[in-house]
Amino acid sequence: GGMQAAITAADRGHEVVLCEKGTQLGGALLYSKEYFKEDLGKLVDVLERRVRSRPIELMMETEVTPEFVKEVFPDVLIVAVGAEPLIPPISGVEFAVIAASLYDEDAIGDRVVVVGGGQVGCEKALHMAHLGKDVTLVEMLDTAASDASYLHWLALTRELEKNVTLELGTKCFEITGSVVYARDQDDQEKCFPADTVLLATGMMSRTELVESLRGSAPDFSVIGDCYQPGTVLEAIQYGYFTALNL
Structure with a gap:
């Protein structure tokens, strides 16, 4: 601008x-x-x-x-x-890499968990999958990329479903050096192994x-x-x- x-x-x-x-x-x-x-x-x-x-x-x-x-x-x-970046009050959030920042792609591990499934998080997840990473996307809403325009949402979600493990309706509450902990809508705890955690929880x-x-x-x-x-x-x-x- x-x-x-x-x-x-x-x-x-x-x-x-x-x-x-x-x-x-x-x-x-x-x-x-x-x-x-x-x-x-x-x-x-x-x-x-x-x-x-x-x-x-x-x-x-x-x-x-x-x-x-x-x-x-x-x-x-x-x-x-x-x-x-909007940094949520998640325990261990300092272990995450801010998705909307310049980072060294070569330093990204093989297992990537993206916390936050708005448009930015979904695009980063898809890009990581394109780089050959095993990607899991954790989003507390029931829909991924809900802030994207309709046509972009259609294309984005179609590719995500083919290339990324989607954990919708799931809220992250803790990040460690190797695991992301979250709870689903039934209050069941889930854990996702991660070499790298990308944080995409808004701006x-x-x-x-x-x-x-x-x-x-x-x-x-x-x-x-x-x-x-x-x-x-x-x-x-x-x-x-x-x-x-x-």
Whole structure:
């Protein structure tokens, strides 16, 4: 969303400064390693080329703080700082790897348990199966990928049923270094051996960071996942229309 906002604002003749805390542009798109998401990698490349081909001042490895904003003193501040993983109160959760983060695929063990069966968890589970892993997906709801669009849900669940062991209606309550413990809807305890546990229990907006910046510029907008976790298309649309209305 932030990259698209910068592109559109520059195209409309505004002087634009794009700040990125990390060393790469792309935000959450950088985490999309799934074999069926190659086009998202191309999208990052396209957006980055568009940014660099415009008179946009690019500031990498730059954390935007209220003090920084006061120093730059922009007329408009568009905040697109994304979301962060929602960590549930599960005993031993520190043994899990956050699914929505950059991790070393070579370090993933042969037996993988994915805790959380929303769209992100299901996509990670399917990708792990594609890599030849023995994958179990644990989801407390009765339906996997319930947050996915209908057509995506159809394709995703069809592939999951063929390649992944689905444990629906099952809630994880403990993770150890080698086992995931859960209870089904009949309160029966289950245990799943795991070399690697991937945690995909949702995302939450970076509200605290957003609120710390609110009011630091005359015109203030919040877009993308830090406004409300959503899809790539929604983030790009937010960025485009926000910049269009400046």
